[in-house]
Amino acid sequence: MDEYDRLRALAAQLAMRGLTIDHMLHIAAPDASATITCRGRAEDGDRLWFFTGDGTPLAEADDEHLADAVLLVLGHLRRRAEETARVSS
Secondary structure (H helix, E strand, C coil), rough: CCHHHHHHHHHHHCCCCCCCCEEECCCEEEEEEEEEEEEEEEEHCEEEEEEEECCCEEECCCCHHHHHHHHHHHHHHHHHHHHHHHHHC
């Protein structure tokens, strides 16, 4: 599988949780959004990984880690929403 196949699999899992997927890289929740990419990670033998828009690695992009990636993306969105709420207060 290539990067796009992995992003499609992640997007499908996130869409089932009610998140809006735009161009399969941009994920929108009601109170936050994030960009997720997929590329080889040099520190891990160039195996495919999911990354946040700022380059933070989330999880290896394979079937074994897909559920972990979903939870990590949801956590990332939650943190972004909390940061936005703090700034708005």
